Amino acid sequence: MPSTQRYGSGLINIPVASVLPHMMITGTYSGFFMDLSRTIEVDGSGNEAGFGAPIKDFFSDASFALGLFDRVEIGTTLQSFNEPGLGGNMWGVFGRAQLLRPQGQGLGLAFGGRYVTTPNFEDGIAYQPTRLGIPDKRFRKSYVGLEDVNTKLSLYGVATVHIQGFDEGALPEHDITVTGGYGSGMFKDGDELEFYRSIDSEGWFFGSAVHVGIGNSSILTVMSEYDGFDVNLGAQLDMAGIRIGAQYLAVNYSEPSGGHHSEYWKPKLAVLGSVAIGVRDKLVLHRPSLMERLAPDTVVLPAPPPDTVRIEVATLPPGGEGSLVNLCLSTGETVQVRLTPEGDTLIGPGRIPIRTLQPVLDFAGTYAGTAQWFVSSDPIFFEDRMYEKMVGEGPVDCEQIMRVGQHLGVGLFTPRNADRPFETFYVAVRPGVWQTYFYRQEKLMSN
Numbered sequence: 001m002p003s004t005q006r007y008g009s010g011l012i013n014i015p016v017a018s019v020l021p022h023m024m025i026t027g028t029y030s031g032f033f034m035d036l037s038r039t040i041e042v043d044g045s046g047n048e049a050g051f052g053a054p055i056k057d058f059f060s061d062a063s064f065a066l067g068l069f070d071r072v073e074i075g076t077t078l079q080s081f082n083e084p085g086l087g088g089n090m091w092g093v094f095g096r097a098q099l100l101r102p103q104g105q106g107l108g109l110a111f112g113g114r115y116v117t118t119p120n121f122e123d124g125i126a127y128q129p130t131r132l133g134i135p136d137k138r139f140r141k142s143y144v145g146l147e148d149v150n151t152k153l154s155l156y157g158v159a160t161v162h163i164q165g166f167d168e169g170a171l172p173e174h175d176i177t178v179t180g181g182y183g184s185g186m187f188k189d190g191d192e193l194e195f196y197r198s199i200d201s202e203g204w205f206f207g208s209a210v211h212v213g214i215g216n217s218s219i220l221t222v223m224s225e226y227d228g229f230d231v232n233l234g235a236q237l238d239m240a241g242i243r244i245g246a247q248y249l250a251v252n253y254s255e256p257s258g259g260h261h262s263e264y265w266k267p268k269l270a271v272l273g274s275v276a277i278g279v280r281d282k283l284v285l286h287r288p289s290l291m292e293r294l295a296p297d298t299v300v301l302p303a304p305p306p307d308t309v310r311i312e313v314a315t316l317p318p319g320g321e322g323s324l325v326n327l328c329l330s331t332g333e334t335v336q337v338r339l340t341p342e343g344d345t346l347i348g349p350g351r352i353p354i355r356t357l358q359p360v361l362d363f364a365g366t367y368a369g370t371a372q373w374f375v376s377s378d379p380i381f382f383e384d385r386m387y388e389k390m391v392g393e394g395p396v397d398c399e400q401i402m403r404v405g406q407h408l409g410v411g412l413f414t415p416r417n418a419d420r421p422f423e424t425f426y427v428a429v430r431p432g433v434w435q436t437y438f439y440r441q442e443k444l445m446s447n
Helices: 441-446
Strands: 024-036 039-042 048-052 055-068 072-081 089-100 106-116 153-164 174-183 204-214 218-226 231-239 242-249 268-278 323-328 334-339 345-347 380-382 385-394 401-407 410-415 424-430 433-438
Antiparallel strands (some): 024 268, 039 048, 204 218, 334 345
């Protein structure tokens, strides 16, 4: 998932029902531009009472987030550092726990909270933090005739549907996420103040994103959201853990006009930079990935030759020739064949050499034997670890292994009793022949 402006992973401002992987850290710096010829002043009832000084500035924030156990995400947000009397320091903490995590496509559920300290202008008035992360003397806890405002603590529940994209024709590989939720605090309060809101949803928020794969280690995410007050659009490019993004905030408002000059009603251009680092075993940049794509097992029949029908009667080898062996295929299934001393593979009741039936008939599955990355002995990256090829190939027992992922379309298998993080992988080179990849911690740590 992309980085939000101030609160860890999510879309632009709203959270999602997923968390960072275990021991993954993100650091994010973001900000937006503000240019107003004059601002609005309010009275003790929150009503507009005149105009104040102009604003032309760049407001920035920073945040750090950590994933734990693939179920929890915690972090801190740094929003403002000012002199006493000018709002003081504004910082906070946030966290989210995942209740339901889909295996691939499906529904995810999570709940979480955000806490931000209040600004202090040393005038004895209680203030509240704003949704823009800036100290504002107009945004107070109490107003005459209005309900109290409390945006320090925001609690929420959120659901996200994960959908694998329609990778057909010229469309690149992509995933789709749709998110909706309800929150208190900053998602809801302040809705009675005209300068702070134009429309509001009483705490409901929603958004969607399309995540497009670019090469083997980059993802472009295009997203839109409604955070309870504003409609925001954005795009973020994750290049092997280095993220850059741009957003257009509050697009549901026109430029301040008709005498209304509010920072909260004005569309804003925002930028973001972030880095994602895995620290489970060593410091490595986190490579983003889409949902696992399983290569379908298909048999392609060649077109028959035109105007000719050729009938051949094969001379079958005598029964009993060849030794029975079990082959473990890349699908995780075992097939029984006969092997001759000459190396021929015999199949079927007639024990016909399979080479005489290719390419019409072949074993199911996708194999690494001719793939460039396998021939070049490139390492495999999986869950923030790098695995290297061992010397030699050999058979494995399909009953003793299980599939846990894939690398460029070829399945990755581990022993059934293996625990995460995995120490070894098995990759099918060709039917019955497997290559072992291993994680050599000493070598990686020495680098």
